Amino acid sequence: MRPIKEASDLFVKAKDHTMHLIKRINGRDINIRIEGTGEPLLFVHGFPLDRTMWKYQIACFSKTNQVIAPDLPGFGASSGGDDCGGAVVTMEEFATDLSSLLDDLSIHEQVHFCGLSMGGYIAWQFFRQHRSQLKSLILCDTKASADSEEAKQARVTTAAKVLEEGSEFLAVAMAEKLFSSKTIDEQPALVEEVQETIRSTSPKSIASALRGMAARPDMTGKLKDIDVPTLVIVGEDDTLTPPEEMQSIAEAIPNSCFVQVPEAGHMSPLERPDEVNRAIRDFLSSLT
Ligand code: MLT
Numbered sequence: 001m002r003p004i005k006e007a008s009d010l011f012v013k014a015k016d017h018t019m020h021l022i023k024r025i026n027g028r029d030i031n032i033r034i035e036g037t038g039e040p041l042l043f044v045h046g047f048p049l050d051r052t053m054w055k056y057q058i059a060c061f062s063k064t065n066q067v068i069a070p071d072l073p074g075f076g077a078s079s080g081g082d083d084c085g086g087a088v089v090t091m092e093e094f095a096t097d098l099s100s101l102l103d104d105l106s107i108h109e110q111v112h113f114c115g116l117s118m119g120g121y122i123a124w125q126f127f128r129q130h131r132s133q134l135k136s137l138i139l140c141d142t143k144a145s146a147d148s149e150e151a152k153q154a155r156v157t158t159a160a161k162v163l164e165e166g167s168e169f170l171a172v173a174m175a176e177k178l179f180s181s182k183t184i185d186e187q188p189a190l191v192e193e194v195q196e197t198i199r200s201t202s203p204k205s206i207a208s209a210l211r212g213m214a215a216r217p218d219m220t221g222k223l224k225d226i227d228v229p230t231l232v233i234v235g236e237d238d239t240l241t242p243p244e245e246m247q248s249i250a251e252a253i254p255n256s257c258f259v260q261v262p263e264a265g266h267m268s269p270l271e272r273p274d275e276v277n278r279a280i281r282d283f284l285s286s287l288t
Contacts, residue, residue, distance in 0.1 A: 053267065074201075
């Protein structure tokens with residue numbers, strides 16, 4: 001690793017030979033894949049994943065945009081999981097970390113914020129707290145509602161279990177929920193790749209994010225106030241954040257469009273990248 005600007009600002013080469021920037025943000029080392037030039041396009045991953053879930057979008061949009069794909073604190077190659085010790089990390093805190101990250105990268109232009117699932121929960125908070133940094137929203141396979149009491153309890157139980165047993169059981173349990181049955185049958189290597197990401201995520205980071213998601217506010221009543229162009233994308237076989245729920249999000253946001261991706265589950269950008277990239281490209285072109 002070699003310093004380029006200041007002691008806290010490093011470029012490193014990852015195993016897949018891509019160049020990454022490490023930035024010290026709010027006391028944690030944040031790993032960022034940053035590539036290309038053009039309007040900034042920020043990709044925020046879901047739970048309990050990392051920036052590699054956007055590999056097809058990074059490859060596509062780094063030709064036309066400045067792509068910024070961080071690992072959230074505690075995930076991927078970013079630090080932070082151990083110092084939070086499993087305590088709650090809120091969606092608001094993640095949004096603030098991303099805002100600080102953009103400032104630190106001297107990105108003063110408004111960004112297109114693309115978030116999947118937990119990345120979408122963070123997007124709502126980014127809109128609420130850092131609206132001036134936002135040009136548009138791209139929401140993939142996410143929800144606006146808060147957790148039911150039952151769902152909150154299930155997250156608390158899973159957090160305790162992962163702290164006690166490690167993340168292996170979650171890697172197994174989540175595969176079925178994240179992917180369509182077609183993807184599970186036809187793309188086993190992709191499923192294994194995502195499971196490996198889950199296995200290598202710190203149990204403390206997983207527990208913190210579970211507790212943070214359980215504490216997230218209901219955004220349903222606030223959707224009508226979203227005043228940036230918004231694209232809503234969902235896999236037609238997504239059972240975690242089903243198409244009907246995402247369609248009602250799109251209907252509630254004044255300037256929005258809705259795209260349903262065939263034969264995809266919750267991980268639509270990984271499962272059907274060509275369709276998702278086309279939807280994002282058409283949306284971004286419509287804004288210029
Ligand atoms: C995700 O993909 O980020 C999770 O499914 C979000 C959640 O557990 O609510």
